[in-house]
Amino acid sequence: xxxxxxxxxxxxxxxxxxxxxxxxxxxxxxxxxxxxxxxxxxxxxxxxxxxxxxxxxxxxxxxxxxxxxxxxxxxxxxxxxxxxxxxxxxxxxxxxxxxxxxxxxxxxxxxxxxxxxxxxxxxxxxxxxxxxxxxxxxxxxxxxxxxxxxxxxxxxxxxxxxxxxxxxxxxxxxxxxxxxxxxxxxxxxxxxxxxxxxxxxxxxxxxxxxxxxxxxxxxxxxxxxxxxxxxxxxxxxxxxxxxxxxxxxxxxxxxxxxxxxxxxxxxxxxxxxxxxxxxxxxxxxxxxxxxxxxxxxxxxxxxxxxxxxxxxxxxxxxxxxxxxxxxxxxxxxxxxxxxxx
Amino acid sequence: xxxxxxxxxxxxxxxxxxxxxxxxxxxxxxxxxxxxxxxxxxxxxxxxxxxxxxxxxxxxxxxxxxxxxxxxxxxxxxxxxxxxxxxxxxxxxxxxxxxxxxxxxxxxxxxxxxxxxxxxxxxxxxxxxxxxxxxxxxxxxxxxxxxxxxxxxxxxxxxxxxxxxxxxxxxxxxxxxxxxxxxxxxxxxxxxxxxxxxxxxxxxxxxxxxxxxxxxxxxxxxxxxxxxxxxxxxxxxxxxxxxxxxxxxxxxxxxxxxxxxxxxxxxxxxxxxxxxxxxxxxxxxxxxxxxxxxxxxxxxxxxxxxxxxxxxxxxxxxxxxxxxxxxxxxxxxxxxxxxxx
Numbered sequence: 001x002x003x004x005x006x007x008x009x010x011x012x013x014x015x016x017x018x019x020x021x022x023x024x025x026x027x028x029x030x031x032x033x034x035x036x037x038x039x040x041x042x043x044x045x046x047x048x049x050x051x052x053x054x055x056x057x058x059x060x061x062x063x064x065x066x067x068x069x070x071x072x073x074x075x076x077x078x079x080x081x082x083x084x085x086x087x088x089x090x091x092x093x094x095x096x097x098x099x100x101x102x103x104x105x106x107x108x109x110x111x112x113x114x115x116x117x118x119x120x121x122x123x124x125x126x127x128x129x130x131x132x133x134x135x136x137x138x139x140x141x142x143x144x145x146x147x148x149x150x151x152x153x154x155x156x157x158x159x160x161x162x163x164x165x166x167x168x169x170x171x172x173x174x175x176x177x178x179x180x181x182x183x184x185x186x187x188x189x190x191x192x193x194x195x196x197x198x199x200x201x202x203x204x205x206x207x208x209x210x211x212x213x214x215x216x217x218x219x220x221x222x223x224x225x226x227x228x229x230x231x232x233x234x235x236x237x238x239x240x241x242x243x244x245x246x247x248x249x250x251x252x253x254x255x256x257x258x259x260x261x262x263x264x265x266x267x268x269x270x271x272x273x274x275x276x277x278x279x280x281x282x283x284x285x286x287x288x289x290x291x292x293x294x295x296x297x298x299x300x301x302x303x304x305x306x307x308x309x310x311x312x313x314x315x316x317x318x319x320x321x322x323x324x325x326x327x328x329x330x331x332x333x334x335x336x337x338x339x340x341x
Numbered sequence: 342x343x344x345x346x347x348x349x350x351x352x353x354x355x356x357x358x359x360x361x362x363x364x365x366x367x368x369x370x371x372x373x374x375x376x377x378x379x380x381x382x383x384x385x386x387x388x389x390x391x392x393x394x395x396x397x398x399x400x401x402x403x404x405x406x407x408x409x410x411x412x413x414x415x416x417x418x419x420x421x422x423x424x425x426x427x428x429x430x431x432x433x434x435x436x437x438x439x440x441x442x443x444x445x446x447x448x449x450x451x452x453x454x455x456x457x458x459x460x461x462x463x464x465x466x467x468x469x470x471x472x473x474x475x476x477x478x479x480x481x482x483x484x485x486x487x488x489x490x491x492x493x494x495x496x497x498x499x500x501x502x503x504x505x506x507x508x509x510x511x512x513x514x515x516x517x518x519x520x521x522x523x524x525x526x527x528x529x530x531x532x533x534x535x536x537x538x539x540x541x542x543x544x545x546x547x548x549x550x551x552x553x554x555x556x557x558x559x560x561x562x563x564x565x566x567x568x569x570x571x572x573x574x575x576x577x578x579x580x581x582x583x584x585x586x587x588x589x590x591x592x593x594x595x596x597x598x599x600x601x602x603x604x605x606x607x608x609x610x611x612x613x614x615x616x617x618x619x620x621x622x623x624x625x626x627x628x629x630x631x632x633x634x635x636x637x638x639x640x641x642x643x644x645x646x647x648x649x650x651x652x653x654x655x656x657x658x659x660x661x662x663x664x665x666x667x668x669x670x671x672x673x674x675x676x677x678x679x680x681x682x
Contacts, residue, residue, distance in 0.1 A: 003439050004428075004436065004437040004438070004439055004512070004513065005434060005435070006428070006434055006436070006437075008433055008434060008435075013437075013513055013516075015419050015420065015439055078356050078657075078665045079356065087345075087347070091543045091547070092349055092540055092543055093346060093347055093564050093565065094346070094349075095344055095346050095347070096344065096346075096354075097344065097345070098344050098345055098356055098357075147657060147660055147661050149655075149656030149657050150656060151655045151656045155653075156656070157653045157654070157656065166656075166657070168657060170661070170663065171345070172345065174661030174662055175354075175662035175663070176660060176661050176662040177661065195433075202432045202433055206432070223431075224434065274655055274656030274659055274660070275656065276659065276661075278660070305660065307656075307659055312497075312498040313498070313654055314490075314615055315491060315492045315498065315507075316488060316490050316507070316509060316617075318615055318617065318648055319488055319490050319515075319517060319615070319617030319646065320488050320511070320515030320516070320517050320518065320617075321515055321516035321517040322511065322515050322516070324419045
């Protein structure tokens, strides 16, 4: 029999329907073809992209080739930086200028390596670049929230095969983040504890959904996973803000992230996936809000969410907000634990 | 510049980013291959499916070939009919048996014809079958909500190329439906009007997003469309319950639905799509609820929502609940109005 499961933070039910059972081999992917001709993200092709916003490089000026990680504006941005961020009415609706930022983080100059293939030092550079861009974009008071995400593989929405992440800064708090922050705030208001800290403690004590535990981080498959092999990577100690991490924290995080990505690559043969960094919004947007809004450092817990793109979202999911997941998170965690990395 | 738009019923913002502009030819599909060997939904292969639940046929007994529309249980159901529908706690989470129904409505015995190719009389039969299944499943008090949906084309999640719809009855009100019904109820509580009636009046008076107006129905592209060529089909007069439609209503609806599907097929060359019927839940689940819950006949407005599957849902959408739509609903409506049907 299938089971319905409730996520107390996301506020969703999911249908775990293992009778439709899917084991890793049902999902394994053929490697996607990559075309090497004139990739604008490759070393030496810096003049084929818009001017860089930020880069980590040992020497040389902006847009020169000696970079390790490079940030450029998206050539086809969903949002643009000019304009006023105010809503206005239109009949029964509201509208607003598409103000924001849309950046591309090129994770490596090497076309042939994905994020999972980078060394811990290289991954640390990528994470330090994320942090730098968060800290910079927070200076713009119009930008309410920053969404750092990665689409890996064409089936997960990647436009180019060269490995990159994206950062979109939006003038409104996105609904998924708003719900999550409200739940965290309400829970803290009642219990003076972080709900994520409770969930992490419970998961570590249960063990069935723990993929890998490090000194400071833990990777789990969520109890109410919407998709097969969904993953979350949490700092074990309460930390609300990814951008406040120190350099040693980033090295440990790079180890945990590499472990997670390598396990996934091993078990499902490099599946397409999306990951999203969930972190607290800029400080200036916490003022003048209800009582506990000013205390995200107490009630919010940053983390990374990863969804492999193995099954299709169809009419039922779109029409209901319910998801049907054919692989139990306990099975997924067991396969991932056994991966040789 | 792109624009953010707010949907006052769905409670979502969407980014209309037409600079990434997509016109119909960018989306046009190659026809998908269909394999004719041993399709279990074809005329004469009735013994290759589970025993039928319901059928429209001129003569002959159950599971005989003389049918026009046929309903069978899904062979790989997401939910099963046996068991108790009660939630229980598990640490910080909740869980529940996967109780429900999962049916397949085979829309035609003819393998080669899709829903858009059926005659108005045949489409009326399909709609009458939907109605019959709604009315029957409402007798089970464990089933809170019925989701009638169709996945057309493999890229939209269809498992077989023979044309069929599905009905899932769930033991909980799905979040998308719960939000929509709450908005309708709250609006009615304040204004004593249906919010959808307001939106329909506004759209008809504006015209830019109207695709086709019939005597009793109207097809529009929603102002805050999340996807290119998204469509909604509304009864113009306030009606809360699809299953309460009379036979003449169904004929008119079949005309409007055929028109919508044919326009889509013409403009985008038979794209994959999902549609979902949004209607009021069974009567017994409206009792003992807040003041206006008992008055869905006043505050809810049934309709059909259709989403062509032309673009990929990726990390940003999953992580935020924001959607980026590269085609404005005004452009989509203009193309669909000009279609020769």
